[in-house]
Amino acid sequence: MLxxxxxxKDYxxxxxxxxxxxDGMTMSGSMVEGVEDIGQNIEKVVVGKILEISTHPDADKLLVTKVDVGGEIVQIITGATNIRENDYVPVALHGSSLPNGTKIKRGKLRGLESNGMLCSPDELGLDAESLPSGVDMVDGIxxxxxxxxxxxxxxEVLGLDxxxxxxEITNNRPDCLSILGIAREAAATFGLxxxxxxxxxxxxxxxxxxxxxxxxxxxDLCLRFAIRVIKDVKIKNSPSWMQERLLKAGVRPINNIVDITNYVMLETGQPMHAYDLDMLENKEIVVRRAEKDEKVTTLDENERNLDDSILVIADxxxxxxIAGIMGGYNSEIKEDTRTIAFECANFDAVNIRLSSKKLGLRTEASSRFEKGLDMEIVSLAMNRACHLVEMLDVGEVVGGTIDIYPAKKEKRMVTLRSDRVKWLLGVDIPIARVKRMLESLEFEVAGEEVLEIKVPTFRDDVTMEADLIEEIARLYGYNNIPSKLMDTTFTQGGRDAKQQIRNIVRDNMEAQGLYEAYTYSFxxxxxxxxxxxxxxxxxxxxxxxxxxLGEEQSIMRTTMIPNILEVISRNYNRKIVEGMFYELSKVYLSEDLPLKDLAYERDTLTIGIYGNVDFYDLKGIIENMLSILNISKYRVLPxxxxxxxxxxxxxxxxxxKRIGYLGxxxxxxxxxxxxxxxxxxxELDFEEIFRQIDLTIKYKPLPKYPSxxxxxxxxxxxxxxxxxxEEIIxxxxxxxxxxxxxFDIYRGSQIEEGYKSMAxxxxxRSDEKTLTEEDITKVHNKILNSLxxxxxxxxRS
Structure with a gap:
C-alpha cells in the first residue's frame, strides 16, 4: 500500500x-516497508516562463531562449523542439542538481552563454509513462x-516535495488498505x-x-449492492492534484470519472465501478452467477470464459x-458518455478469491474484496464519489440511491476486564488510558472496571477479549512493556516413557547393524x-x-511391508546385494469407512533383511531386542x-498375544x-510390545544350594x-x-524318516534346600510323561 x-495530511x-x-507506525503494528523521498536530490529547479525563442546563429538544431525565472531573465540554449513562447517550464539554474546526480552550471554552447537548462520529465526523475493525462512531452521539455x-x-509545483x-498490510487488516485506514492508525498511534x-x-x-x-x-455472494446515477457527464482529464495523487499511489489516471472511482477506492478502501448507462440493455443491472460457458470481454480487452461459480454484473x-474483479469492455466509460451509473458493492471474500484465481486475473479491486471488506463503507464511498463529481463539476448527481442491503451488519460486543489487561501484558495501565486508546481506534467504550466494547464494523479481526488487549498493547508500545521473567514455577522437560523406549529400540537396531529407513505414509x-x-x-x-498428489500416494498405509520392500528393491537395483533395514513408524487403521472418527495411528516396527542371511538372523535380531527390553515370556510359532x-x-x-509376523x-x-x-x-505391533515392557531391574541372591x-x-x-x-519342560x-x-539335533539312519532326535x-535347583535324587526323579519323570x-x-535309548 503506497x-x-x-x-x-488531509486527514x-x-x-x-x-x-x-x-518508526512509530511500525511499532504500533503498521509495518513500513520503505520510504521514498521523490524530490530529495532536486535543488534550485524553478518555474520559468519562455519570453523569446530564436535560432542559434551557429547551430541550426539549437534554440536560444530568454526565460523569466522570477526577478531575472536568463538566457538558456536548448535542443528541444516542443517549446513555444509563453510556455511555463521547469528551469535548472546555475548551481542546481538533478535526481541522477547531475550538477548544472553556466557555460557556453557554440559561443553563446547558457545559464542553466530547461528540464524534461526524465531529467526530473519522472517516468514518462506515468505522467498525468494530457501531458505529451515524452521527447521534449x-x-x-x-x-x-x-x-x-x-x-512544490509538481508535488515532488x-x-x-x-x-505492508496483513490479510486480517483490509481496513488499512486505504488512506483513511492508515490515517486512523496514525491518529491513534500519535494521539492526533x-x-x-x-x-x-x-x-x-x-x-x-x-x-x-x-x-x-x-x-449469498453479494451482501450489499448500491447504485447512483450521474447525468450530463462531461468526460475530460482530472485536475492535476488528483492525477498527481493517483500516480504517487501507483494508479495511472485515465479520465475524470474513472479517476474518481480509483481515488475513492484508494481513499476509503472500497472499490467502485462506473457503467455507461446508455450501453446497458433495458437500463437494468442484475447481480447473478455466470451461465455455463458464458463469455465476457473485460476492460483489458481479453475474453474471459466463465462458469456458474463466478459472480457477474449483467444488464x-x-x-x-466480473463482480469484484474487473468491469466489462462493453460498458466502459468513453469520451461520448453522458449518463453513468456508479456501482458500489460488497461481495463474498471467498468467492472473489477463488474466481480471481480461476481466471488468473487479480486487480486492485479483487485484492481488497478477497480479504473481506466492511459492508458499511459502501455508503461512505458512494457519497464521497458523488461529492467529488459535484466538486469537480463533472456532471449532475441524480437524487436517491438504489441500495440493496438485506442483512445490515451489526457491531460486535466484546467484554474487557481491566484486571485481565494487567494479567496478560504485565503492566498496570490506567483504565482511563485504556479507554482513550480504544476510542482512538473508534471502538465505543462503556463501563469502568469491566468495559463493554462495541467493535466498529471495519474491524472483523477483533472477536474476543484477547484481541482488544492486543490493540492496547500495540498502542501502549511493546517497547514500553518491561522484560521480566515469568512469575511461575518451572518444570523440566524430557522424553516420555514411550519416546525413551523408541530410542532404546533404535539404538539396539543400529547396534545390530540395521539402517533406519524413513518412508511415506501415503x-x-x-x-x-x-x-x-x-x-x-x-x-x-x-x-x-x-x-x-496422485494415485501413487492416495491412501494411508495399513501395513509397512510394501514400504520396506520398496527400500530393499531400490537398494538391490543399485547393486547393493545385501542389507538390513528397519523402520519404526505408524500405520493408519479405521474400523469404519468412510472415516467418521480419527484414525487409529498404531506404532509399528518393521525389519527387512536380504543377502547373506536367513530366517534365524531375523529371529535373532528380534530376540536380542526383546532381551534389551526385558521381555522373556515370548514364543515364536509356525x-x-x-x-x-x-x-x-x-x-x-x-x-x-500375537505381536506380529516374521519370515x-x-x-x-x-x-x-x-x-x-x-x-x-x-512386522511387529510396537504398541503391544510397549505394553509388555518392564524395565524394572530385580535382583536375587546368589544360589545357596547346589544344582x-x-x-x-x-x-x-x-x-x-x-x-x-522347552515350554513343556x-x-x-x-x-x-x-x-x-x-545341545543337539540328530537326523540319520538310526532315526525313522520324518522324525528327529533332540537332546x-x-x-x-531349589532356593529352599538341597535336592535329593528322589526329588529330581519325580520331576524328571513328570516332564518325560508330559512330552x-x-x-x-x-x-531315545
Missing part, C-alpha cells in the same frame, strides 16, 4: 520527521499545465485528531430508480463485468495386490486422502500369512518388486519345534527347573 504523505495533522513517523508563480520551487511510504473527507451531496431532481433498475439474484441480456492402493493380500483382508480397508512363504513363516507371541517373503511378492534374492521381513544336571534325548516328529519342548518342571538348553540339558502325551515324544 501512501503519499501530503494526501495523508491527520502529521508534523514530525518522516523517520519518526515510520516538461510543459507545465498552467501559469505558476515564476521562480517557485518546481518540487512529497514522500511516499509503502506499508482524525478528520474525515466531506461526503456531502446535494443531489438533483429525480430518483436513481427513474433511470435504472437493479436486482441481486445471489444474495438485461449479457454480462457487463501409498498406492496397488500395494495390496503386490503383497498378495486377499480381497477380504481387513488391511485393505485403507483411509483415502481427499486431496492426493504360522501363515499371504505375503510370506508357506512353511517359512512364524508369528511372535508375547504373553500369548521369508513369498516368491510371487518378490517378483512384483523385482527382487531376485530371498528377503526376510518382520543337579540331567540330559534327555527324545525322538519327535519333524513338525514339533524346540520351543514347544519349564511348565512341568516348575520352579525346580533353573535352565534348559538344547536337552536340564539344570535343576510323550503332548507331542508324542519317545525317550
Amino acid at each position: 501512501v503519499p504523505i501530503k494526501w495523508l 491527520v495533522d502529521i508534523d514530525m520527521d518522516i523517520k519518526e513517523f515510520a 516538461y510543459i507545465l499545465d498552467r501559469a505558476y508563480p515564476l521562480g517557485k520551487d518546481i518540487k 512529497d514522500k511516499i511510504i509503502e506499508f 485528531k482524525m478528520k474525515y473527507p466531506s461526503e456531502e451531496v446535494s443531489g438533483k431532481d429525480g430518483e436513481a430508480s427513474d433511470y435504472i433498475s437493479a436486482s441481486v439474484k445471489d444474495a 438485461g441480456k449479457k454480462a457487463i463485468g 501409498v498406492s492402493p496397488a500395494v495390496f495386490n503386490q503383497i498378495n493380500l486377499k480381497a477380504e483382508n481387513p488391511l485393505r480397508k485403507a483411509i483415502k486422502i481427499l486431496n492426493p 504360522s501363515n500369512h499371504e505375503s510370506f512363504h508357506p512353511g517359512r513363516t512364524a508369528e511372535l507371541l508375547i504373553n500369548n 521369508e517373503i513369498h516368491p510371487d511378492v518378490l517378483d512384483n518388486y523385482d527382487i531376485p534374492s530371498r528377503v526376510y521381513i518382520a 543337579i544336571e540331567r540330559d534327555i534325548a527324545v525322538v519327535v516328529a519333524e513338525e514339533v519345534t524346540a520351543g514347544q519342548i 519349564r511348565n512341568k518342571g516348575g520352579r525346580l527347573v533353573d535352565e534348559v538348553k538344547l 536337552y540339558s536340564i539344570v535343576y 510323550t502325551n503332548q507331542v508324542g515324544a519317545v525317550l
Whole structure:
C-alpha cells in the first residue's frame, strides 16, 4: 500500500520527521516497508516562463531562449523542439542538481552563454509513462499545465516535495488498505485528531430508480449492492492534484470519472465501478452467477470464459463485468458518455478469491474484496464519489440511491476486564488510558472496571477479549512493556516413557547393524495386490486422502511391508546385494469407512533383511531386542500369512498375544518388486510390545544350594519345534527347573524318516534346600510323561 504523505495530511495533522513517523507506525503494528523521498536530490529547479525563442546563429538544431525565472531573465540554449513562447517550464539554474546526480552550471554552447537548462520529465526523475493525462512531452521539455508563480520551487509545483511510504498490510487488516485506514492508525498511534473527507451531496431532481433498475439474484455472494446515477457527464482529464495523487499511489489516471472511482477506492478502501448507462440493455443491472460457458470481454480487452461459480454484473441480456474483479469492455466509460451509473458493492471474500484465481486475473479491486471488506463503507464511498463529481463539476448527481442491503451488519460486543489487561501484558495501565486508546481506534467504550466494547464494523479481526488487549498493547508500545521473567514455577522437560523406549529400540537396531529407513505414509492402493493380500483382508480397508498428489500416494498405509520392500528393491537395483533395514513408524487403521472418527495411528516396527542371511538372523535380531527390553515370556510359532512363504513363516507371541509376523517373503511378492534374492521381513505391533515392557531391574541372591544336571534325548516328529519342548519342560518342571538348553539335533539312519532326535540339558535347583535324587526323579519323570502325551515324544535309548 503506497501512501503519499501530503494526501495523508488531509486527514491527520502529521508534523514530525518522516523517520519518526515510520518508526512509530511500525511499532504500533503498521509495518513500513520503505520510504521514498521523490524530490530529495532536486535543488534550485524553478518555474520559468519562455519570453523569446530564436535560432542559434551557429547551430541550426539549437534554440536560444530568454526565460523569466522570477526577478531575472536568463538566457538558456536548448535542443528541444516542443517549446513555444509563453510556455511555463521547469528551469535548472546555475548551481542546481538533478535526481541522477547531475550538477548544472553556466557555460557556453557554440559561443553563446547558457545559464542553466530547461528540464524534461526524465531529467526530473519522472517516468514518462506515468505522467498525468494530457501531458505529451515524452521527447521534449516538461510543459507545465498552467501559469505558476515564476521562480517557485518546481518540487512544490509538481508535488515532488512529497514522500511516499509503502506499508505492508496483513490479510486480517483490509481496513488499512486505504488512506483513511492508515490515517486512523496514525491518529491513534500519535494521539492526533482524525478528520474525515466531506461526503456531502446535494443531489438533483429525480430518483436513481427513474433511470435504472437493479436486482441481486445471489444474495449469498453479494451482501450489499448500491447504485447512483450521474447525468450530463462531461468526460475530460482530472485536475492535476488528483492525477498527481493517483500516480504517487501507483494508479495511472485515465479520465475524470474513472479517476474518481480509483481515488475513492484508494481513499476509503472500497472499490467502485462506473457503467455507461446508455450501453446497458433495458437500463437494468442484475447481480447473478455466470451461465455455463458464458463469455465476457473485460476492460483489458481479453475474453474471459466463465462458469456458474463466478459472480457477474449483467444488464438485461449479457454480462457487463466480473463482480469484484474487473468491469466489462462493453460498458466502459468513453469520451461520448453522458449518463453513468456508479456501482458500489460488497461481495463474498471467498468467492472473489477463488474466481480471481480461476481466471488468473487479480486487480486492485479483487485484492481488497478477497480479504473481506466492511459492508458499511459502501455508503461512505458512494457519497464521497458523488461529492467529488459535484466538486469537480463533472456532471449532475441524480437524487436517491438504489441500495440493496438485506442483512445490515451489526457491531460486535466484546467484554474487557481491566484486571485481565494487567494479567496478560504485565503492566498496570490506567483504565482511563485504556479507554482513550480504544476510542482512538473508534471502538465505543462503556463501563469502568469491566468495559463493554462495541467493535466498529471495519474491524472483523477483533472477536474476543484477547484481541482488544492486543490493540492496547500495540498502542501502549511493546517497547514500553518491561522484560521480566515469568512469575511461575518451572518444570523440566524430557522424553516420555514411550519416546525413551523408541530410542532404546533404535539404538539396539543400529547396534545390530540395521539402517533406519524413513518412508511415506501415503501409498498406492496397488500395494495390496503386490503383497498378495486377499480381497477380504481387513488391511485393505485403507483411509483415502481427499486431496492426493496422485494415485501413487492416495491412501494411508495399513501395513509397512510394501514400504520396506520398496527400500530393499531400490537398494538391490543399485547393486547393493545385501542389507538390513528397519523402520519404526505408524500405520493408519479405521474400523469404519468412510472415516467418521480419527484414525487409529498404531506404532509399528518393521525389519527387512536380504543377502547373506536367513530366517534365524531375523529371529535373532528380534530376540536380542526383546532381551534389551526385558521381555522373556515370548514364543515364536509356525504360522501363515499371504505375503510370506508357506512353511517359512512364524508369528511372535508375547504373553500369548500375537505381536506380529516374521519370515521369508513369498516368491510371487518378490517378483512384483523385482527382487531376485530371498528377503526376510518382520512386522511387529510396537504398541503391544510397549505394553509388555518392564524395565524394572530385580535382583536375587546368589544360589545357596547346589544344582543337579540331567540330559534327555527324545525322538519327535519333524513338525514339533524346540520351543514347544522347552515350554513343556519349564511348565512341568516348575520352579525346580533353573535352565534348559538344547545341545543337539540328530537326523540319520538310526532315526525313522520324518522324525528327529533332540537332546536337552536340564539344570535343576531349589532356593529352599538341597535336592535329593528322589526329588529330581519325580520331576524328571513328570516332564518325560508330559512330552510323550503332548507331542508324542519317545525317550531315545
